[in-house]
Amino acid sequence: MIANHLPAIIPLIFLTSALLIPLLGIWKKSFVYPVAILSVLSATCLSVYGFIYVLSYGTINYYFGGWAPPIGIEYVYDPLSSFVAMVINIVSLFVLIHAYRIVPSDLQGRETAYYSVVMLLLTGLNGMIITGDLFNLYVFIEISSLSGYALIAVGEKRAPFAAFRYLIIGTIGASFYLLGIGYLYFMSGTLNMNDLAEILPLINDSPTVLVSLILIIVGLGIKMAIFPMHGWLPDSYTYAPTTSSSLIAPIGTKVAAYALMRLLFFVFGVEFFSIELPVADMIAVFACAGIIFGSVMAMAQKEMKRMLAYSSIAQIGYIGLGIGLANPFGFVGAVLHLLNHAFMKACLFLVAGNLRVKAGHSNITLMDDTFRKKYPWTMAAFTVAALSMVGLPPLAGFFSKWYLALGTIENSRWIYLAVILISSLLNAVYFFRILEKVYMKSTAEDKAGEQTLKIKKDEVIPSMLIPVIVLATGLIVLGILNVVIVDQIYKMMPAGF
């Protein structure tokens, strides 16, 4: 019964609580957090149930107001969209559990508005995933982006300027996307994705369709921060409060990547963007440039959050590379990396937040071996996530890189294979820099003698520690279960792949 309405219920839960939270906040502030966490929890449960339901009974199509697709707006809950919805809801659940203490201390007295905007962000992201209508997608892109700007602007002193830059660049991206679907609409007369996928083969020799494809790729590319369009990302992630950056970094750019995948693979079709036009090659080239650029820039950073921001640019490059390869292995690699990277980046950004709370900074140059004694569990979680980013075999990060590497071999793109291998090395360099400072004996200890042994454990409170540990354990579990997950991802592929 409930399953048929699932596609509409998930965004509606967030929208309702986004409106409910300010009203409750006027009455009693202590109700705000429980409402927020309850709505995320129920959306998570529903999306897990939805994923299992879709796998066993097939796609759910929801028609708004009962109007059939070409006229009405359709929400599609197929294996791919239900999978991505499940991933982002689970990650945001952990981030919100972590937010319990850190949001009141980061934003004194402004929690009500903050949680309301967080709910709006999740409305937008879930809507972007589930919708099957091009213009609806634009509206949800704008909902998630606008709340993203607000979430970033409440951070440190420099945050508003970073948010303003993001706003200008992000609006250009969304406008390009809108222009692109305008071209498509005037050519085909439809905005429904499934309908368009059927009409496009008849008209895809027209230059208008070509221009619209380019505009859509540029527009969504800005939102997902693929290499030449990443300018807004480092500042926004660095200066945003912990909860904002750990919400937006793992899932914000991923959802834009998902939207690009949805449009390229399911609407335009693999043949059109990889064989008839060399667009896929261009995406792969830019993605490779982004992988190298992001990794090299990450090595040069002294601030942990800024380093993670640059590493995000590199990791988005992996997803872009998977899209650009346009073969089944590349698709599996991209979807798997979407899942793995969401868990890894959430874990790493939460660790950076924990260090900022306890040590007062997350500056890499100031880290020393006292960290491993003061924060044993936080640093252990960091180590697992860092090793996963590097791509050590039992951990999740290895397997997505493995499938991407298989994809490059299948297309005989040896340069891309070299890029994947080199970037793993570069990842190792910038993460081992921290691990070396924390776990190897430092010179400071030699001077201080036995004094360092007396350092007491000073771990963060459980509400901030448990999500980090669960996410780190999740990386091991995802790595071990990767065969099961990949089997499901094969079911998500577009027909005729």
Place this chain on the structure above:
Amino acid sequence: MFEFIAGHYDYWFIIVLLIIGLYGMIMKKNLVKKLIGMTIFQASIILFYISGSIKADATVPIITGKINNGDPSAYINPLPHALMLTAIVVGVATVGVAFAILVLIYKKYQTLDETELIERMK
């Protein structure tokens, strides 16, 4: 050639508007002027949709049997206009958020000039 330019003159104006908007966003140093550039950019896309759905001698899409005898070719497609109403609302919301952020920036740095702002951030 002349027909290509003259026949699409409304699109040429839209392209000029688009470029003015981009120029404002990229080249202007004052943040408010950047924002004005952004609204011009959005307006040009709204105009693109409107001019794309223009039809000469057509009327409102209400089928009564009395206007145009219900002949479908004499009606305008209302969908682009409805879409653009939504896009205008989105644009207004964007400008609202942008002004709120500008107020925050001004409170913290007492300036809205980009070069001066970067100077004061150091």
